[in-house]
Amino acid sequence: RMLGYLGIHCEWKTSGYEVVEYADTLPRLDLILMDIRLPYEDGYGALKKIRASDRFKSVPIIAVTAEASMEQMKKAQDSGFDGFLGKPLDPDRFPDQIRRILNGEPVWEFT
Structure with a gap:
């Protein structure tokens, strides 16, 4: 919903398999x-599959999780994610976080 308010078209998928399958159609x-x-x-498996496609090597993929901690953020970074956002997402900060990511700035925040 928050992305829609920013004028960003988004699609929600409920499994890693669906994310990979859908990404291939775009x-x-x-x-x-x-x-x-x-x-x-899980997101780690889906990340590997998406990164295997040359088409998506430069697409920023941001890990999002309710299990936000320094340890989880480090694991996401080591696994090849381009950023990290802890849940719950803060509606006051989220628009700026997305703008920063889309402008190429790495965003690694778990609080």
């Missing part, structure tokens, strides 16, 4: 917000 992506704890295939 001509381009600007950003992927990936929940780490997805059913069937």
Whole structure:
């Protein structure tokens, strides 16, 4: 909902498999917000599959999780995510975080 208020078109997928499958149908992506704890295939597995495609190597993929901690953020960074946002997302900070990410700034925040 918050992305819609920013004028950003977004699609919600409920599993890592759906994210990978849907991404393959798009001509381009600007950003992927990936929940780490997805059913069937977690965000780490989906990240590997998406990164395997040359088309998506430069797309920022941001880990999002309710299990936000320094340890989880480090794991996401080591796994190849481009940023980290802890849940719950702060509606006052979220628009700025998205703008920063889309402008190429790394955003690593778990609080």
